[in-house]
Amino acid sequence: MTTARPGSAVLRPDVLGRRRRADRARQVAEVIRRQIDRGDFPQGHLPDERELGAEFGMSRNTIREALELLRGEGLIERVPGLGTRVSTEKYAHPLDHLRGLAETMRPYGGITNEVRTAGPIRPPRSVADRLRLPAGSPVIYLERLRRLDGLPLSVDLTYLVPEIGEQLIAHDLRNRDVFGLIEQICGQPLGTAEVTLEAVNADAHSAAMLGLPLGGAMLVAERFTRLADGSPVDLEFLRFRGDRMTMNTVLHRPAREDRR
Structure with a gap:
């Protein structure tokens, strides 16, 4: 009993x-x-x-x-x-180095970019604050649909500080990552990026662009990148196909005095 x-x-x-x-x-x-x-x-x-x-x-x-x-x-x-x-191949996206998608996906194939929007806009105050711009200042907004050997893989929404973004969108971006161009324009390497990841269900617009069923799994990342001197350069919102991408990294145990 x-x-x-x-x-x-x-x-x-x-x-x-x-x-x-x-x-x-x-x-x-x-x-x-x-x-x-x-x-x-x-x-x-x-x-x-x-x-x-x-x-x-x-x-x-x-x-x-x-x-x-x-x-x-x-x-x-x-x-x-x-x-x-x-039935489907998944692609590993390491998070231990700051690389563009084309650099990261090189072992799997070639990345091409469909530039959907590129030009100046007035950003939300929260975006301007992150990029250390005065309220009302324009930024360069860049939206790309990114494909791996023809397969839709991600939609990238990028806000760039104007002095860098204006020069960047003058280039042909169809087969280039923006990170290499930013370093070329600025004459210094990128330094660090803060990344936040979460899982969401695909809305109708994202599902149509990425070839996902409505409500399918997406990985959404916010990435805020600085140059080596600490200057903000871009703020990105990235939507990846959850059925094709895995994110991985290596974690290290902090020293005892840092475990607080």
Whole structure:
């Protein structure tokens, strides 16, 4: 007989068993998802259910449930007679160095830019403040749809300080990252960038541009970049396809006196 504390729910053994299997399936799915991200499966073929069950020490029902989770995310497809294979390639975007998208994606292919908007605008006060500009000062606004070998990958909304942005948009940006151009214009390297990441569901406009279903997963980044001398140079809002991009970095444990 099962006894519960006052106010707590009592789970029947069959419900508890299903919950535990669901937990185990998620555990398996998380590991396989990372293997897919790293490209661990030769030619994109996953081992069969029997092999996966032996590797994870799980029942075939649990393995099937895990694979169904991944199939629902669009990561794999299960083809009768052919087994299970990766359906979409993911691209790793390291966060440990300040690089443009073309520099970062070079191992995977070439980046091209569709410049949708480029010119001066009056920015919101919050943008002007971040760029250390007086209220009412113009900035250069640049909006690009960025493709990797033809695949829509990100939409970049960039606000640039005017003395740099005016020179930058005079260049042909279709096949160039802006970071290299900024360094060329300023005669000094970029220094640091503050990056904030969050996951959101794609709105209708973003979904149409990126080839995502409405409500599909997007990674949204805010990146505020300074030159080596500390001067603000640009503020960007970047929308990446969540089904194609993974962000990774290496973290270091701080010294004991800094853990406050």
